[in-house]
Amino acid sequence: MGAGAGWVPGRTKMLAAREAKVDGRYKVSFELLSVSSLEVERWADKPTSLSAFYRWQAPTWKARTVSIR
Secondary structure, X not given: OEEXXXXXXXXXXXXXXXXXXXXXXXXXXXXXXXXXXXXXXEEEOOHHHOHHHHHHOXXXXXXXXXXXX
């Protein structure tokens, strides 16, 4: 299980990749969070479905994140 995070430049948003083991299976989610409240504004089951992940992910982050498992 794990998590990763990143910033959306010039905004008050944070990107989070989460992995959890639920009922013996791994569940991965990708979320766009408000920094001030930590509320999830959008989520998806793959990073390409969330435009902020597609646009702002750095190659070094992508290489080390749970998103590639």
